[in-house]
Amino acid sequence: MEQSRRGGQPTLRDVAERAGVSAMTASRVLRDDPQVLPATRERVRAAAAALGYRPNEVARSLRLGRGTGLVGLVVTNLANPFYSRLALGVDSVLVQGGLKTVIGNTGQDPHAERELVADLVARRVDGIIAVPAGADQRHLAAAVAEGVPVVLASRPPEGFAADCVLVDDFGGAHAATARLLDRGHRRIGFLGSPPAVHTGTERLRGYAAALADAGLSADARLIRQGQTEPHEATRAATELLALPEPPTALFCSNNRNTIGAFRAIRAHRARRAAGEAEVALAGFDDFELADALGLPLTLVAYDSDELGRAAGRLLASRLRTGGPPAPPREIVVPTSLVEYGG
Amino acid sequence: MEQSRRGGQPTLRDVAERAGVSAMTASRVLRDDPQVLPATRERVRAAAAALGYRPNEVARSLRLGRGTGLVGLVVTNLANPFYSRLALGVDSVLVQGGLKTVIGNTGQDPHAERELVADLVARRVDGIIAVPAGADQRHLAAAVAEGVPVVLASRPPEGFAADCVLVDDFGGAHAATARLLDRGHRRIGFLGSPPAVHTGTERLRGYAAALADAGLSADARLIRQGQTEPHEATRAATELLALPEPPTALFCSNNRNTIGAFRAIRAHRARRAAGEAEVALAGFDDFELADALGLPLTLVAYDSDELGRAAGRLLASRLRTGGPPAPPREIVVPTSLVEYGG
DNA sequence: CTGTTAGCGCGTTCAG
DNA sequence: CTGAACGCGCTAACAG
Numbered sequence: 001m002e003q004s005r006r007g008g009q010p011t012l013r014d015v016a017e018r019a020g021v022s023a024m025t026a027s028r029v030l031r032d033d034p035q036v037l038p039a040t041r042e043r044v045r046a047a048a049a050a051l052g053y054r055p056n057e058v059a060r061s062l063r064l065g066r067g068t069g070l071v072g073l074v075v076t077n078l079a080n081p082f083y084s085r086l087a088l089g090v091d092s093v094l095v096q097g098g099l100k101t102v103i104g105n106t107g108q109d110p111h112a113e114r115e116l117v118a119d120l121v122a123r124r125v126d127g128i129i130a131v132p133a134g135a136d137q138r139h140l141a142a143a144v145a146e147g148v149p150v151v152l153a154s155r156p157p158e159g160f161a162a163d164c165v166l167v168d169d170f171g172g173a174h175a176a177t178a179r180l181l182d183r184g185h186r187r188i189g190f191l192g193s194p195p196a197v198h199t200g201t202e203r204l205r206g207y208a209a210a211l212a213d214a215g216l217s218a219d220a221r222l223i224r225q226g227q228t229e230p231h232e233a234t235r236a237a238t239e240l241l242a243l244p245e246p247p248t249a250l251f252c253s254n255n256r257n258t259i260g261a262f263r264a265i266r267a268h269r270a271r272r273a274a275g276e277a278e279v280a281l282a283g284f285d286d287f288e289l290a291d292a293l294g295l296p297l298t299l300v301a302y303d304s305d306e307l308g309r310a311a312g313r314l315l316a317s318r319l320r321t322g323g324p325p326a327p328p329r330e331i332v333v334p335t336s337l338v339e340y341g342g
Numbered sequence: 343m344e345q346s347r348r349g350g351q352p353t354l355r356d357v358a359e360r361a362g363v364s365a366m367t368a369s370r371v372l373r374d375d376p377q378v379l380p381a382t383r384e385r386v387r388a389a390a391a392a393l394g395y396r397p398n399e400v401a402r403s404l405r406l407g408r409g410t411g412l413v414g415l416v417v418t419n420l421a422n423p424f425y426s427r428l429a430l431g432v433d434s435v436l437v438q439g440g441l442k443t444v445i446g447n448t449g450q451d452p453h454a455e456r457e458l459v460a461d462l463v464a465r466r467v468d469g470i471i472a473v474p475a476g477a478d479q480r481h482l483a484a485a486v487a488e489g490v491p492v493v494l495a496s497r498p499p500e501g502f503a504a505d506c507v508l509v510d511d512f513g514g515a516h517a518a519t520a521r522l523l524d525r526g527h528r529r530i531g532f533l534g535s536p537p538a539v540h541t542g543t544e545r546l547r548g549y550a551a552a553l554a555d556a557g558l559s560a561d562a563r564l565i566r567q568g569q570t571e572p573h574e575a576t577r578a579a580t581e582l583l584a585l586p587e588p589p590t591a592l593f594c595s596n597n598r599n600t601i602g603a604f605r606a607i608r609a610h611r612a613r614r615a616a617g618e619a620e621v622a623l624a625g626f627d628d629f630e631l632a633d634a635l636g637l638p639l640t641l642v643a644y645d646s647d648e649l650g651r652a653a654g655r656l657l658a659s660r661l662r663t664g665g666p667p668a669p670p671r672e673i674v675v676p677t678s679l680v681e682y683g684g
Numbered sequence: 685c686t687g688t689t690a691g692c693g694c695g696t697t698c699a700g
Numbered sequence: 701c702t703g704a705a706c707g708c709g710c711t712a713a714c715a716g
Contacts, residue, residue: 008488008489009463009466009488009489011692011693011694012693012694012695013693013694021702021703022702022703022704023693023694023695023703024695024696024702024703024704025701025702025703027694027695028695028701028702031695035701035702036701036702037701037702040701040702052484052488054460054463054464055464055693055694056404056464056466056692056693056694057464057465057466058400058403058404058410058465058466058692058693058694059404059692059693059694059695059708060693060694060695061400061708062398062400062401062404062692062693062694062708062709062710063693063694063695063696063707063708064694064695064696064708065708068400068465069465070412070444073445077430078426078429078430078433079423079426079427079430079647081421081423081426083426084420084421084423084425084426084429085421087420087426087445088419088420088421088447091420091445091447092447095447100444100445100446100461100465101444101445102412102442102443102444102445103415103429103433103442103443103444103445104442105430105433105434105437118396119442121351121396122396122397122398122399123399123400123411123442124351124398124399124400142394146350146351146394147350147351259630259631262634263634266634288601288631289601289630289631289634289635292604292605292608292631292634292635292636293631293634293635294634294636305421353708353709353710354709354710354711355709355710363686363687364686364687364688365687365709365710365711366686366687366688366710366711367685367686367687369710369711370685370686370711373711377685377686378685378686379685379686382685382686397709397710398708398709398710400708400709400710401692401708401709401710401711402709402710402711403692403710404692404693404694404708404709404710405691405692405709405710405711405712406692406710406711406712407692
């Protein structure tokens with residue numbers, strides 16, 4: 001484990017010198033080119049091992065023009081379990097192809113997202129997997145135009161061609177809302193993410209469609225969109241429950257809203273008149289400890305790791321076959337209803 | 343937004359050609375070198391904009407020898423909120439220095455971790471932030487020896503010099519155990535991660551020390567180490583509760599064990615004889631919904647985002663000052679006890 | 685103010 | 701079987 005230069009890693013030439021051969025021969029040995037005399041090969045191998053040599057991947061990718069073996073992952077908030085599971089799913093598939101995942105956390109800021117994508121492209125990532133925060137996807141379209149494959153997760157591409165993995169947002173929301181209706185609820189509130197988010201609008205559509213199927217129409221006063229964090233959802237839910245004619249059930253379009261609504265309902269429980277029925281709760285996204293809340297809970301579940309894995313597979317296959325020629329693919333991950341007991 | 347070559351991004355020479363200057367001049371303009379005639383500058387700028395040019399960061403880092411602007415983050419399981427928060431904290435600091443985070447998820451596999459670190463070094467990351475899974479840290483020592491700064495999070499370096507950020511494991515565990523003792527518990531079980539993990543052993547030490555302070559000695563029959571996932575912890579806790587002389591309280595060394603133990607206690611509640619007191623629960627790590635479990639719960643809380651941010655800051659400052667010369671620093675994040683009501 | 689030369693570390697091409 | 705030359709895209713150093 002000697003060092004040949006101040007603090008730096010050894011280079012191919014260091015190995016070659018030590019083995020008494022040219023850099024070219026060393027390169028061949030290290031890439032398992034058979035055209036080398038066994039004796040020479042051994043000398044080079046020994047030298048490389050002694051120096052702890054590892055080829056400089058930066059130089060390789062520049063030379064080979066093949067990209068960097070890196071994939072950018074663009075999400076809004078890694079602390080949200082939805083995104084961290086997605087990240088894990090993506091990474092678990094990509095590592096099998098020798099690819100590594102670069103985190104891009106945008107914190108909901110569209111400008112940061114634009115910069116991030118541009119930077120990833122400048123870094124010559126082999127591809128990008130993104131869950132765009134807003135409706136404007138031109139920065140992603142630009143990446144595609146420059147030859148960087150993009151896979152969208154949980155949102156469809158708008159205005160350009162790209163592979164994507166979606167959740168059955170409409171169907172899941174419809175099923176959950178229908179379940180509440182089946183139980184006799186007629187005034188069902190809706191809590192969701194900002195209207196610009198695709199999943200939010202699709203889930204709202206599913207909710208409204210289920211109401212329509214039951215001969216009801218969505219009541220705008222019972223719909224609150226725009227909550228991103230649980231505490232915002234708690235406030236929104238509390239407001240709904242304080243209405244003159246409050247909803248008897250709530251449907252939430254994601255885990256942040258469900259958790260927030262749960263807290264509101266629990267607080268409301270204390271103030272409730274005797275005999276008054278508890279507000280029913282349903283939501284999109286399963287989450288850890290959902291079974292432990294002491295409240296009946298209907299959740300729209302799906303395999304969120306699989307969402308990431310599917311995105312990773314789409315990108316990996318796209319990289320294998322090269323570029324945009326093949327038509328874009330869309331994968332829809334199915335949902336199912338889960339009931340947690342009170 | 344024209345393209346000069348098939349699918350590839352435009353190069354500096356494409357810009358130069360289009361502007362009718364040499365590559366060198368174009369380079370100067372794009373790096374805001376003042377030594378350029380304003381008119382020329384405008385021509386180059388226009389050409390770059392028209393082509394959508396972005397400098398190839400791979401080539402730049404090779405040329406400048408300054409590293410890649412990437413930092414490797416080595417953790418065992420990104421789906422664990424502890425690690426995803428850490429990742430977010432790290433990334434939030436690093437982006438401010440123009441650095442990006444590369445995920446390395448090892449899934450507890452020491453071999454995968456070795457490979458991962460070697461690969462990150464080969465990719466010429468500027469530094470590594472790691473939460474090593476096992477006791478063997480030679481791969482990290484090797485990275486340091488090759489000039490790659492390493493910062494450890496939540497474990498101290500073993501056998502080499504590196505900055506690290508620790509949680510007050512001993513103090514937190516001691517305080518939580520003392521709290522249980524104050525409440526009159528004398529038979530307190532312990533559930534923890536595998537003994538090889540530093541936090542696990544430190545927290546066990548804190549637990550044992552608190553018992554000793556109360557004139558008690560740790561009872562090996564009440565100690566279960568090795569649980570990594572909640573379901574394993576549930577089984578271990580269930581076994582403890584089924585002992586002839588079961589513990590009246592449990593202390594868990596991390597959130598996975600606390601959640602697992604919670605489920606065991608809840609199940610046990612149903613089978614409990616009337617009048618028998620409920621098993622008390624305390625644990626290390628705060629977590630979402632801890633307040634909603636319907637069980638009194640004492641948790642050792644700390645700012646887990648700050649853990650990541652501190653690690654990021656240590657690395658960033660190390661990169662600024664360059665290399666290992668300065669003595670290694672150790673930051674300890676304090677803990678506090680949080681009580682959640684039943 | 686601008687262009688030429690040279691080379692970061694590696695691998696392809698083509699001669700020895 | 702091995703080596704010398706060339707270039708990936710970019711920029712520091714030195715011309716002009």
